[in-house]
Amino acid sequence: MKTLKQLSLILLTAIVFTACSNDDDAVNPEPVNEEEVITTLTATLTPVGGGTTVTLKTQDLDGDGPNAPVITVSSPLTISTVYNASLVLENETESPAELINEEIETEDDEHQFFYQATNDIATFTYQDFDGNGNPLGLEFTLTTAATAGSGTITITLRHEPVKDASGVSDGDITNAGGETDIQAVFPVTLQ
Amino acid sequence: MKYYIMVLCCCVFSWSQGQDCNSTLSGEVLDFHDGTPIINAVIFIENLNTYTTTDVNGTFSINDLCNNQIVIEVSHLACETKSLDVNIDGDTFLKINLEHHIEELNEVNVKGASGAKLTKTSQETLLKSEAIERYSSLSLGDAIKQISGVSSINTGNTIVKPVINGLHSSRIIVMTNGVRLQDQEWGIEHAPNVDLNTAGSISVIKGANALAYGGDAIGGVIVLKPSKISLKDSLYGKTIISGQTNGRGYNLNTSLTKTYKKGWYIGAQASTKRFGDFETPDYILTNTGLESKGFSINGGFKTFEKGFNVYYSYLDNNIGILRASHIGNIEDLVNAINNQQPLVIDDFSYDINAPKQEVTHQVLKTEFYKRFKSFGQLDVQYDYQNNQRFEYDIRVGDDRDKPAVDLTLKTHTLKTSLKLDAKDNIIYKFGVNAGYQNNFANPSTGVRRLIPDYDRYDLGVFAISDLRINNNINLDFGMRYDFVQIDAKKFYITSRWNERGYNSDFSDIIIDEVGTQLLTNPVFNYHNLSASVGISYQLNEFSSFMFNYGLSNRAPNPSELFSDGLHHSAARIELGDLRLEQETSNRVSGTYNYSNKAITLNIEAFYNHINDYIFIEPTGTEQTIRGAFPVWSYNQTNAALFGLDISANYNFNDQWNLNNKSAFIKGRDVSQNQALIDMPSFKTVNSIGYSNKKWLDFNAELQSELVLRQNDYPNNNFEVFIPTTQEMVLVDVSTPPPTYHLLHLQGDVTLDLSKNTNLNIGLNMTNIFNTNYRENLNRLRYFADDLGRNIMLQLKLNY
Numbered sequence: 004m005k006t007l008k009q010l011s012l013i014l015l016t017a018i019v020f021t022a023c024s025n026d027d028d029a030v031n032p033e034p035v036n037e038e039e040v041i042t043t044l045t046a047t048l049t050p051v052g053g054g055t056t057v058t059l060k061t062q063d064l065d066g067d068g069p070n071a072p073v074i075t076v077s078s079p080l081t082i083s084t085v086y087n088a089s090l091v092l093e094n095e096t097e098s099p100a101e102l103i104n105e106e107i108e109t110e111d112d113e114h115q116f117f118y119q120a121t122n123d124i125a126t127f128t129y130q131d132f133d134g135n136g137n138p139l140g141l142e143f144t145l146t147t148a149a150t151a152g153s154g155t156i157t158i159t160l161r162h163e164p165v166k167d168a169s170g171v172s173d174g175d176i177t178n179a180g181g182e183t184d185i186q187a188v189f190p191v192t193l194q
Numbered sequence: 195m196k197y198y199i200m201v202l203c204c205c206v207f208s209w210s211q212g213q214d215c216n217s218t219l220s221g222e223v224l225d226f227h228d229g230t231p232i233i234n235a236v237i238f239i240e241n242l243n244t245y246t247t248t249d250v251n252g253t254f255s256i257n258d259l260c261n262n263q264i265v266i267e268v269s270h271l272a273c274e275t276k277s278l279d280v281n282i283d284g285d286t287f288l289k290i291n292l293e294h295h296i297e298e299l300n301e302v303n304v305k306g307a308s309g310a311k312l313t314k315t316s317q318e319t320l321l322k323s324e325a326i327e328r329y330s331s332l333s334l335g336d337a338i339k340q341i342s343g344v345s346s347i348n349t350g351n352t353i354v355k356p357v358i359n360g361l362h363s364s365r366i367i368v369m370t371n372g373v374r375l376q377d378q379e380w381g382i383e384h385a386p387n388v389d390l391n392t393a394g395s396i397s398v399i400k401g402a403n404a405l406a407y408g409g410d411a412i413g414g415v416i417v418l419k420p421s422k423i424s425l426k427d428s429l430y431g432k433t434i435i436s437g438q439t440n441g442r443g444y445n446l447n448t449s450l451t452k453t454y455k456k457g458w459y460i461g462a463q464a465s466t467k468r469f470g471d472f473e474t475p476d477y478i479l480t481n482t483g484l485e486s487k488g489f490s491i492n493g494g495f496k497t498f499e500k501g502f503n504v505y506y507s508y509l510d511n512n513i514g515i516l517r518a519s520h521i522g523n524i525e526d527l528v529n530a531i532n533n534q535q536p537l538v539i540d541d542f543s544y545d546i547n548a549p550k551q552e553v554t555h556q557v558l559k560t561e562f563y564k565r566f567k568s569f570g571q572l573d574v575q576y577d578y579q580n581n582q583r584f585e586y587d588i589r590v591g592d593d594r595d596k597p598a599v600d601l602t603l604k605t606h607t608l609k610t611s612l613k614l615d616a617k618d619n620i621i622y623k624f625g626v627n628a629g630y631q632n633n634f635a636n637p638s639t640g641v642r643r644l645i646p647d648y649d650r651y652d653l654g655v656f657a658i659s660d661l662r663i664n665n666n667i668n669l670d671f672g673m674r675y676d677f678v679q680i681d682a683k684k685f686y687i688t689s690r691w692n693e694r695g696y697n698s699d700f701s702d703i704i705i706d707e708v709g710t711q712l713l714t715n716p717v718f719n720y721h722n723l724s725a726s727v728g729i730s731y732q733l734n735e736f737s738s739f740m741f742n743y744g745l746s747n748r749a750p751n752p753s754e755l756f757s758d759g760l761h762h763s764a765a766r767i768e769l770g771d772l773r774l775e776q777e778t779s780n781r782v783s784g785t786y787n788y789s790n791k792a793i794t795l796n797i798e799a800f801y802n803h804i805n806d807y808i809f810i811e812p813t814g815t816e817q818t819i820r821g822a823f824p825v826w827s828y829n830q831t832n833a834a835l836f837g838l839d840i841s842a843n844y845n846f847n848d849q850w851n852l853n854n855k856s857a858f859i860k861g862r863d864v865s866q867n868q869a870l871i872d873m874p875s876f877k878t879v880n881s882i883g884y885s886n887k888k889w890l891d892f893n894a895e896l897q898s899e900l901v902l903r904q905n906d907y908p909n910n911n912f913e914v915f916i917p918t919t920q921e922m923v924l925v926d927v928s929t930p931p932p933t934y935h936l937l938h939l940q941g942d943v944t945l946d947l948s949k950n951t952n953l954n955i956g957l958n959m960t961n962i963f964n965t966n967y968r969e970n971l972n973r974l975r976y977f978a979d980d981l982g983r984n985i986m987l988q989l990k991l992n993y
Contacts, residue, residue, distance in 0.1 A: 032647045032683050034708040038593055038640035041819055063819040065710065067760045067767065069693035071817040096710065106591040113590070121920055157917040162522070162590065176918055180529075180537040182588070183522030186821035188917040 036096050040066045041103050043093040044185055046158060048086035048145055057086070059156065061187040064095060072187070079192040080125070086145040087130075090116065090158070092185070104141060107160075114184075115164045116140030117176040122154035124193050127174060137166040138174070153192040160185040219280065220255035221288030223248050223268060226498070228616045229568040232292055235270040268292060291567055293498045312417060314660060314668045315728025315740050317343075317400040317783055317798045317839075323421065326393055327990060328940070328956070330434045331445030331467055334368070334390050338416065341398050342855040343798065343839030345874040348972040349383040351472055351981055352484045352513050353551075356386070357971070358400055359800060360835045360859050360873050361413030364751040369407055370418045371492070371505050373559050373577045376605040376631060378645070380751035382973065386416075387555040387581065389488040389509050391434070391447040391465045394421030400839075401781045401800065402724060402746035405656050405672040406611065406625060409724030410748040412779040412804065420505075423451070423459045423496055430950075433991045440984035441483070442542070443469030457501065460493035470544040471514075474979035475964040480540045481517040481547055486510065498565065505559040513553075514546040519977045520588050523821030525916050527765040527976070528923055536978045548586040552597075556580045570614035570622075579605045593640055600636035601645060605629065619662040627654040633752070642759060645752050646684035653677045666732040676722040678749045684756055685711045700772060718755070720776055722747035740785040750774040754808050754828045760818075767816055769827040777830075778805040794843040800836060807833035807863075809871060812910040812927065822914050824925065832864040835873075849886055855879045860906065868908050875904035875930070875970055894941035904930040904970050931975055934967035936960070942988075954990040959983070 046059040055078055063072035080086070092103035107114045111133035117140070118127040126146050129138035145156075164171060164181035171179050223235040231252025238245040239256065241264055248254045259282050269275040273292040280288060311318050319341045329337035335346040335354030345357045355362050368375040368386045370393070377387040397417040404415045431450035437443070444467065451461035469484045490507035518536030521527055530537060559577040566572070585599035611625035631650040635643040656674035663669060688710050691697055706713035728742040757770035783800040813827045837859030845851045856878040861870030881897040910928045915921070942956035964983040968975040 031706060031713060032635070032643075032685075033637050034685055034711050034713070035637045035640065035642050036709070037642055039589060039591075044819065061819060065687050065689040067818050067823075068687040068689040069816055070689045072819050110590055117918075119918055155917065155920075159918065163588070181522070182520060183526055183820050185819055186523060186525070186917060187819065 037066055038094070038101075040094050040096055041092050041185055042066060042095040043091075043100070044158065044187055045091045045093075046088055046189075047091070048080070048088045050081065051085045051087055051144075054081060054084065059158075059187075059189040059191075061185075061189075062095070066096060074187065074189060076189050076191055079194045080147050082147055082151055082193055083149045084147050086147070088143050088145050090141050092160075107139075107141065111139045112137070112166070113163050114139060115161055115166060115171070115179070116143075117157075117159045117161065117174055117179065118143065118145075119157045119159075119176070120154055122152055124148050124152055124154040124191065125156060129174065133166075135166070137172055140174075147193055151192075151194045153190070156189045156191055158185065158187050158189070159183060215258055215260040217259045217261055217282050218255055218257050218285045219259055219264075219266075219282060219288065220253065220285070221290060222251070222253045223270070223290045223292055224252060226291040226293050226565070226567055227570075228618060232270055232273070235268055235273070235292065238267040238269070240265045240267060312397050313399055313404055313670075313728075315670050315730045315742055316403040317740070317742070317785055317800070319398050321396040321398075323394050326390060326396060327434060328958070328988075330391055330447055330465075330988070331436050331438065331443075331986065332390070334386050334388055334396075334416070334418075337390055338396060338398055340855070342796075342841045342879075343400060343837070343857045343859075344398060345857070345877065345971065347382065347872065348969070348974070349385075350479075350482055350513075350516055350519075350972070350974050352469075352482070353383055353385040353515075355382065355384070356416060357874060358398065358414035358416075359802065359837060359839075360861050360870075361802075365411065365413035365748060367408045367411040367415045368418070369415065370557065371420050371507075371559060372561060372575060373505075373557050373579065374408060374607065376579050376603060377553070377555050377581045378583060378601060378603055378633075380753040383515075383551075384553075384583075387509055387511060387553050388418065389465055389486075389490070389507070390418075391449075392420065392463060392488075392490050392507060393418035395419050400798070401742065401783060401802070402744045402779065403672070403726040403728060403742055405658055405674040405724055405726055406623060409654065409656070409674040409676045409722050409746055412746050412748050412777060412781075412802070420461075420492060421451070423453055423461075425455060425457055425496070426453060427455050428453045431993050433993075434988065436986055436988035438469075438984055438986035440981055441469035441472045442544075443467065443484075457495050457497040458493075459496065460491070462489065462491045464489040468544070471540075471542050473542075473982050475966050475982035476979065477535060477539045478542050479516055479978055480536070480538055480543075481514040481545075481550070483514045483544055483546045485512040485546060494561075500562075500564040502560070502562040505557070505561075507557045508554070509556075510554045511552070512546055513551045515549040515551065516974050516977060517547070517549070519974050520549050521765045523818075524765065524815065524823055524914050524925060525821055525918065527824075527927075528914075528916065528925055531926055531976050548588045550586045552584040552586070554580075554582045568616050570612060570616060573609075573611045573613070575610070576606075576608050578607075579603075581605075587641075597639055598641045599644055600639050602634045602636070603631065604634075605631040621660040623656075623658045623660075625654075625656050627652070629653075642687075643685065644757070644759060646682045646756050648680055648682035648684075648752060650681070651677075651679045668728075668730045670726070670728045672724075672726040674724045676720075676724075676747075678720040678722065679717065680720075680749075680752070680755070681717045682715070682752070682756065684714050684716060684758075686714060686758065688712055690758060694769070694771075696772060716755070716772055718749075720747075720749035722749060722776060736790050737786065737788045740783075740787075742781075742783045742785075744779070744781045744783075746779045746781075748777045748779070750776070750808055750828075757828065760823065765823065766812075767823050767825045768810065769813075769825060771828050774808055774828065774830060775806050777807055779803070780805075792845050794841075796841045798839040802835040803864075804833045804835070806830045807870075809833075811871060811908070812912060815912065815914060821917075824912065824914075824927070831866060833861065833870055834864050835859065835861045835870070849884055851883045851885075853879075853881045853883060863908070869906040871908050871910070872971060873904065873906070876902040890943040890945060892941070892943050895939070897938040897940070899936045899938065901934055901969070903933045927976070930970040931968035934965065934969075936965055936967070937962045951991070951993045954988075954992070956986075956988040956990065958986040958988065960986075 043062045048057040058077045060075045061072045094101040128144045130142035161181040164179040168178040223232045235248045333354045335356045399415040402411045433448040436445045447465035449463035453459040467486045472482045488509035494503035517538045561575040563573045581603040583601045584597040587598035607629040609627040614622040629652045654676040658672040661669040703714045724746040726744045730740040732738045757768045761768045781802040786797045788795040840856045842854045861873035883895040885893040938960045940958045945953045
């Protein structure tokens with residue numbers, strides 16, 4: 004009995020120490036490249052009937068890192084013009100860059116873009132819709148005001164918005180709820 | 195064959211004929227611990243029905259015994275009775291050791307008398323099984339909140355972290371069946387993963403004076419102990435079933451224990467609970483359900499001199515987190531704060547969807563002890579813990595069902611202690627602990643690691659002494675040294691690395707560069723010293739004083755060092771700091787206790803000065819593609835916490851009693867001369883109780899809980915530009931919610947079903963008036979009200 008006890012104690016200590024010797028010590032952990040990060044949003048505005056194409060771009064290459072997104076607007080917009088607009092969303096932390104549009108299109112009922120302009124410089128109309136007939140907003144038209152001026156255009160992507168809440172299908176974000184996946188503010192001039 | 199039997203018979207006959215009945219049995223009876231003689235011990239020879247007692251030297255003798263095997267029983271008023279088989283062969287001398295410490299006996303084997311406190315001079319409160327069973331369906335944090343000075347910091351209503359005198363998380367040690375719980379206690383939304391139903395008693399020790407458990411418990415120690423094992427042949431168990439209206443769920447807990455007189459025992463316990471969405475008075479808290487399953491087995495051998503114990507426990511918790519608390523950016527946060535109701539309210543459901551946590555915790559423990567005569571007791575324990583934590587965020591596409599956090603924490607601990615209790619008035623305890631911990635963050639989540647992979651090594655040694663000067667004065671001293679090493683492998687985004695200024699201070703720890711990320715290998719060593727001195731003085735029959743001083747150091751935890759990134763449910767970016775130093779706490783406390791037949795009064799005061807107190811505070815905003823986020827960074831300051839905890843009870847007569855528990859605490863940031871963040875507000879709980887043994891042992895209690903608004907808080911509000919409305923708005927993350935008052939009612943009766951079986955039926959109603967309220971230390975207070983009325987029926991069967 005006594006030897007048994009001693010044996011079991013020795014065994015126990017052995018287990019402890021072998022258990023302590025680590026198995027994956029020398030191996031470095033592998034890096035994680037965030038899959039869901041959207042680093043870049045590009046809105047391409049093509050004037051109906053010809054003219055200069057305008058791009059609005061926000062790019063945040065360090066994701067949730069400390070660097071603020073870089074916002075570029077290629078040129079001023081023209082007054083009284085209808086632009087056909089489309090959005091491209093990318094994750095540029097991966098190489099080649101991952102196109103996020105597909106994910107949004109697959110889950111179109113859970114996403115909606117909202118557009119807002121200050122100083123009444125532009126109005127927006129949805130051109131694409133989800134399976135339930137509610138707006139999505141990867142495609143839209145932008146109609147500029149008749150007078151020159153300047154202001155901002157804000158593009159917001161909400162995840163799991165309440166699409167049937169009052170005003171939401173008309174593009175009013177007030178009652179949309181959900182979470183913001185993207186919010187970009189572009190300073191534009193109209194001439 | 196016949197021949198042999200005849201020979202045998204003859205032999206026996208001749209032997210019994212020839213046996214000599216002039217033998218003398220003499221001996222001495224000594225105290226096991228210190229070897230001093232025990233006077234007036236009774237020596238009883240069962241088969242001869244004769245007895246004698248020991249003299250002043252502890253010696254005895256019995257004459258005219260036949261040479262034979264006899265059974266003697268040795269008993270003494272203050273000792274455990276001992277039975278011995280003695281072979282008399284001529285004059286025989288015996289040395290018998292008796293266990294002479296009644297209070298230790300209680301610890302060893304008296305079931306039901308588990309009232310022994312773990313410390314003599316600390317601010318300690320003990321909850322016994324009845325007080326714990328009432329909270330069977332809730333969490334550890336809820337149960338110990340009945341102690342004055344203990345509150346909780348919550349993430350919703352099922353993630354409850356205990357707060358002792360204003361301190362929480364890794365400033366508190368939770369011990370379960372002798373094992374220090376290692377379950378990523380650093381995170382604010384990580385509740386201790388322990389099933390309350392495994393505990394027979396819970397001790398809460400305020401401050402770091404229980405050095406045997408660890409030196410870094412600046413806040414305190416919570417010790418869960420299993421029910422005592424009795425040394426008799428017995429089979430007993432307990433089943434608790436409860437159902438409740440809020441959450442529309444049930445809780446089931448059952449346990450069975452088999453014990454043997456020789457010391458062997460085995461027990462098993464299992465519990466399961468399930469709740470759906472909880473409710474406020476006005477709406478359903480969508481996705482706040484809980485599903486929990488657990489079991490434990492406990493077996494071993496236990497006598498006064500030696501014993502061992504093997505214990506295994508498994509607990510799996512699946513916890514939903516309020517859907518409306520998952521938000522996108524600062525604008526969503528502002529909307530959530532300004533909206534009086536959560537933005538997502540669905541119909542009641544038992545479904546637990548993302549965001550949710552799934553945590554599995556396993557503990558395996560083996561323990562062995564042996565007592566040595568006139569010396570003391572040696573204890574050796576090894577334990578292994580495995581904590582697997584998944585946190586599911588709301589994700590899109592292929593990642594929808596993937597956890598966003600996948601951490602496996604494995605901990606091995608070996609500890610030995612030696613208790614020298616040979617002298618009646620002084621006890622020494624020495625101990626050595628060694629531990630190894632490995633945290634693995636699974637990269638397959640596709641989300642940058644919140645907590646990096648790391649190895650942690652620790653080694654601790656301590657010495658404690660308990661000194662009884664006389665019947666009225668107890669003194670104790672303790673010293674402890676701990677060495678802690680954290681060896682981590684952490685990826686930093688290069689821009690963050692530079693922004694934090696690590697490129698100038700820590701460039702030597704970079705071991706690899708992968709794209710935009712740097713792999714670093716921070717190795718930190720910490721030397722922690724702790725000490726404790728305490729004195730208790732019994733003034734007279736009714737009142738006593740205690741005074742205590744404790745010094746302790748706590749090394750920063752992995753989240754304080756390494757946090758780096760977006761924390762969704764709080765809509766903030768949280769940043770750790772590699773430069774953090776240890777915290778040093780100096781805590782002095784005094785206790786006055788008065789008790790007579792009618793009145794019990796306990797007043798505890800404390801002052802805790804913490805140098806380099808680590809806390810998280812808002813430090814600005816950062817712009818990301820999702821919009822603006824507030825940044826909260828871990829920081830250090832010098833802090834002072836002081837307060838008063840009062841508990842009082844007055845018995846009018848055998849039936850009626852009044853009870854009060856109040857706690858007042860102030861936390862000051864001494865360096866910045868402002869209030870400390872996240873301090874519990876003043877709380878007073880008053881109750882009137884009625885009990886009547888004649889009415890089926892009826893008990894009832896009406897409780898009033900008053901929590902005043904926290905008026906002393908740092909103003910961390912900030913303004914931010916909201917693009918959609920084109921205006922600057924104030925983000926009010928600081929203003930505490932208003933004062934609230936709740937009424938609770940509980941009652942129970944006990945039916946005796948048979949001699950050994952009884953059924954206790956309890957009815958519990960909380961928040962009787964369905965009052966709307968929000969609690970300052972609930973992380974989800976920005977998003978929703980706290981719980982409305984709940985009616986719970988509990989059946990407790992003891993057998």
